[in-house]
Amino acid sequence: MRPRWLLYSTTVSGLMVSSSLGQGTGPPPIPNGPSFNDFLRFSCSELNVQRIDPLVTPGMVPSPHLHQIVGGNALAPRMDHPELNITATATCTTCTFIEDLSNYWTAVLFFRHLNGSYHRVPLMANLGLEGQRGGMTVYYTAPYDKKTKVTAFKPGFRMLVGDPSLRAPNPNEGEYNSIAFRCFTAPWGPAPPNSAIGDPVWDTHAFPTTPCPYGLRINNFFPTCWDGVNVDSPDHKSHVAFPVNGTFESGGVCPDSHPVRLPQVLYETIWDTSAYSDTSIWPIDEKTGQVTQPFVFSMGDATGNGWHGDYMFGWEGDSLQRAMDRFCGVDCPVLKKQSIAQANKCAKEAVVKEQIDGWLDLLPGMA
Numbered sequence: 001m002r003p004r005w006l007l008y009s010t011t012v013s014g015l016m017v018s019s020s021l022g023q024g025t026g027p028p029p030i031p032n033g034p035s036f037n038d039f040l041r042f043s044c045s046e047l048n049v050q051r052i053d054p055l056v057t058p059g060m061v062p063s064p065h066l067h068q069i070v071g072g073n074a075l076a077p078r079m080d081h082p083e084l085n086i087t088a089t090a091t092c093t094t095c096t097f098i099e100d101l102s103n104y105w106t107a108v109l110f111f112r113h114l115n116g117s118y119h120r121v122p123l124m125a126n127l128g129l130e131g132q133r134g135g136m137t138v139y140y141t142a143p144y145d146k147k148t149k150v151t152a153f154k155p156g157f158r159m160l161v162g163d164p165s166l167r168a169p170n171p172n173e174g175e176y177n178s179i180a181f182r183c184f185t186a187p188w189g190p191a192p193p194n195s196a197i198g199d200p201v202w203d204t205h206a207f208p209t210t211p212c213p214y215g216l217r218i219n220n221f222f223p224t225c226w227d228g229v230n231v232d233s234p235d236h237k238s239h240v241a242f243p244v245n246g247t248f249e250s251g252g253v254c255p256d257s258h259p260v261r262l263p264q265v266l267y268e269t270i271w272d273t274s275a276y277s278d279t280s281i282w283p284i285d286e287k288t289g290q291v292t293q294p295f296v297f298s299m300g301d302a303t304g305n306g307w308h309g310d311y312m313f314g315w316e317g318d319s320l321q322r323a324m325d326r327f328c329g330v331d332c333p334v335l336k337k338q339s340i341a342q343a344n345k346c347a348k349e350a351v352v353k354e355q356i357d358g359w360l361d362l363l364p365g366m367a
Contacts, residue, residue: 046134072101162308174242
């Protein structure tokens, strides 16, 4: 299946990222491709790691599996009250654009030892975003032609990509193409700087089967077409769609049922797998007797097919629309920014108190 996005390993694998990234100058453009001036890229440090899911299981404490959550401190187990105003409730955000009080969350990665115990894998900072405390890198992209407009999300908007119950490849082609894993066997490499996310030479759509001594990157793109009416749907997916032909970045056409073009949202998590490259401590497959890949997501998924990302919009006023109308890159003068150190100070105490670190006999919630 074709890759979702042709931009990026220049920026993320970092072979051309300059030390001046923090000043917004970025690397030189990719030949015939986008550059750092083509997308809003910023860090969102960890807010907390706990078993709540205000999108899929609102009010359930604890939720079935563990999530790592970033963004505004309005976060709560239940956030579907009609009267909830996220931007009025939150007082800080772990993201560097301070008008972004949204919440973003994903599953959590664990290492499974030969002896059957589990250890949470830490997240590492992305290139140019050093100092970030866990969390993820978030991207919002407007069309690269710098002409086509997108409509920013509306208050109350939320969506989900991926399916935590899957243990086989996603039958939905759009979702299948939207998720990619990259195993770093060299510092931010060895993929060349213009390699595409989802390039089958470098990426997989499930867990890699060989050691990743320099980290494991997981990307997921969200749908970019909206029905123009509903800010949510019962499955948190039906109100949005992927283009019916082409891709967002190639100007793909939205279906008639979802005619409104949205910004392209991308999550990027980079897991520090450097401590887990010794295959002598990897688990043994009971059926084959062979060493098998050791990673498992917090919902008990050892395939990687169940990766998913949740999105809950919370930008203040028209701030995101202004940024998209300006086709902002990493440097966006129409937005207010805080340092990574300031963003790291924002936190929210976990509601669910349980052991999630150290060696565990079972994954949290999987008793």
